[in-house]
Amino acid sequence: MSTETTALSAAQDSVEPVIGLIGGSGLYDIDGLEDKQWRAVETPWGQPSDQLLFGRLGGVRCVFLPRHGRGHPIPPSRLNYRANIAALKMSGVTDIVSLSAVGSLKEELPPGHFVIIDQFIDRSFAREKSFFDTGCVAHVSVADPLCPRIGDVLEGAARDLKLDVTRGGTYLVMEGPQFSTKAESSLYRSWGCSVVGMTNMPEAKLAREAEICYATVAMVTDYDCWHPDHDSVTVDAVVKVMMANADRARALVKAVVPALGRPRGLCPAGCDRALEHALITAPEKRDPALVAKLETIAARVLSRG
Ligand SMILES: CSC[C@H]1O[C@H](OP(=O)(O)O)[C@H](O)[C@@H]1O
Numbered sequence: 664m665s666t667e668t669t670a671l672s673a674a675q676d677s678v679e680p681v682i683g684l685i686g687g688s689g690l691y692d693i694d695g696l697e698d699k700q701w702r703a704v705e706t707p708w709g710q711p712s713d714q715l716l717f718g719r720l721g722g723v724r725c726v727f728l729p730r731h732g733r734g735h736p737i738p739p740s741r742l743n744y745r746a747n748i749a750a751l752k753m754s755g756v757t758d759i760v761s762l763s764a765v766g767s768l769k770e771e772l773p774p775g776h777f778v779i780i781d782q783f784i785d786r787s788f789a790r791e792k793s794f795f796d797t798g799c800v801a802h803v804s805v806a807d808p809l810c811p812r813i814g815d816v817l818e819g820a821a822r823d824l825k826l827d828v829t830r831g832g833t834y835l836v837m838e839g840p841q842f843s844t845k846a847e848s849s850l851y852r853s854w855g856c857s858v859v860g861m862t863n864m865p866e867a868k869l870a871r872e873a874e875i876c877y878a879t880v881a882m883v884t885d886y887d888c889w890h891p892d893h894d895s896v897t898v899d900a901v902v903k904v905m906m907a908n909a910d911r912a913r914a915l916v917k918a919v920v921p922a923l924g925r926p927r928g929l930c931p932a933g934c935d936r937a938l939e940h941a942l943i944t945a946p947e948k949r950d951p952a953l954v955a956k957l958e959t960i961a962a963r964v965l966s967r968g
């Protein structure tokens with residue numbers, strides 16, 4: 664390789680991170696952001712849940728999106744997951760930290776506990792799950808659906824802050840909006856799942872298609888409905904625990920953003936190169952209208968033809 668080519672690929676491989684923060688139930692704003700500004704972002708997939716909040720934390724560029732919109736008007740099945748992820752990608756986001764309220768499926772994960780998720784079982788069924796479609800087909804790997812590099816940073820910060828945290832756990836994504844039956848809750852427990860929630864899929868799959876590193880902090884708010892010594896989950900109970908969790912969630916965000924924002928090389932886990940070998944439709948068979956939409960999330964690979 665010539666010196667010129669080496670310098671060029673080194674430049675392409677260096678990342679100035681922009682941190683995306685997706686706030687779940689109870690987290691509709693982020694405090695401590697400097698130069699903050701709510702701005703509407705239109706995408707070829709429609710409107711995201713709300714305007715996005717742009718700003719800086721410790722000098723690092725951040726973009727916050729309240730997943731359900733401010734005031735929580737949108738239920739999990741009606742979220743425009745594609746628009747949410749496309750809006751973050753179009754805003755330059757390279758790394759997403761998803762913050763979510765979840766029910767616990769294990770005795771040892773009580774309300775107030777944080778779990779840095781490493782796997783999902785996706786039982787959602789009434790959602791658009793891919794940016795790709797007839798006219799441009801792609802199959803990305805989601806064998807490891809969460810970014811371990813961001814997971815390491817989250818774990819280190821959570822331990823420094825002395826939060827009750829577990830590294831690793833499977834998040835069962837249900838369709839909702841009703842909470843689970845006791846039979847469903849027992850089934851998920853028998854599968855070894857750690858927590859249950861309604862939102863992180865297809866969000867994580869779409870982030871992978873958009874080549875954005877994605878990690879989830881699941882904040883336990885309840886024992887769902889399986890625990891003999893605890894009442895079945897209600898929204899009131901979730902909101903109450905989330906209020907108590909909110910300060911810890913904000914402290915964690917403040918701690919991780921400066922570390923995640925340091926200039927770095929490509930993600931060692933390859934999340935940011937997920938489309939490298941994923942496109943299968945021959946260039947001459949691609950639908951130009953779909954390709955034009957995909958330019959917002961997959962320009963890196965589409966430009967090769
Ligand atoms: C308000 S309880 C149910 C609701 O909370 C979780 O949302 P998020 O992941 O955005 O915090 C859960 O998935 C449900 O959408």
Ligand SMILES: Nc1ncnc2[nH]cnc12
Binds near residue numbers: 884888
């Ligand atoms: N028990 C539960 N089931 C689904 N989503 C939740 N979000 C918070 N608690 C939940």
